[in-house]
Amino acid sequence: xxxxNWSIGPERYDTPDATALRVDYYDDVASRYYxxxxxxxxxxxxxxxxxxxxxxxxxxxxxxxxxxxxxAACGGVLMLDGERAELTxxxxxxxxxxxxxxxxxxxxxxxxxxxxxxxxxVLNTRLDLVEARALxxxxxxxxxxxxxxxxxxxxxxxxxxxxxxxxxGSARNRAGGGASLA
Numbered sequence: 001x002x003x004x005n006w007s008i009g010p011e012r013y014d015t016p017d018a019t020a021l022r023v024d025y026y027d028d029v030a031s032r033y034y035x036x037x038x039x040x041x042x043x044x045x046x047x048x049x050x051x052x053x054x055x056x057x058x059x060x061x062x063x064x065x066x067x068x069x070x071x072a073a074c075g076g077v078l079m080l081d082g083e084r085a086e087l088t089x090x091x092x093x094x095x096x097x098x099x100x101x102x103x104x105x106x107x108x109x110x111x112x113x114x115x116x117x118x119x120x121x122v123l124n125t126r127l128d129l130v131e132a133r134a135l136x137x138x139x140x141x142x143x144x145x146x147x148x149x150x151x152x153x154x155x156x157x158x159x160x161x162x163x164x165x166x167x168x169g170s171a172r173n174r175a176g177g178g179a180s181l182a
Contacts, residue, residue, distance in 0.1 A: 021074040119160065124147075125153075126154045
């Protein structure tokens with residue numbers, strides 16, 4: 001099923017729709033990690049300790065994707081320094097996967113990061129999140145050296161972001177790997 005009725009835009013991370021999407025995100029990724037259903041208390045604890053207040057300009061941005069007005073996807077970007085933004089909490093509800101929204105979500109997040117001044121996007125993820133890793137590869141992300149440490153981090157990706165005034169395909173605009181992205 002392909003849908004052309006996606007709309008994606010900035011939204012506070014704590015609206016009811018954004019919060020419900022983040023709960024679904026945690027349920028999905030934590031249940032896979034622990035190989036059991038995550039409890040409501042575990043989700044509540046994770047959400048209380050997220051530090052999402054930084055996902056608002058000028059430090060970051062949170063976006064919500066909708067299909068025919070129904071919340072279907074979310075993601076955030078967080079500025080790490082003057083040139084790098086980190087992609088975080090990228091999630092498409094299972095019922096909306098395969099409808100073209102993931103690519104639109106990624107494009108919206110990259111646009112948000114560039115709007116905050118980022119020249120590069122980086123992210124970390126787990127090896128078992130194969131759908132996410134395939135999405136990142138489709139969107140031009142390449143494996144890079146670790147730029148941070150912590151639990152649940154097993155692989156790191158990066159991508160140069162297009163910027164106004166930089167022609168596509170220029171050396172500063174090509175996706176690449178290696179330490180230059182980290």
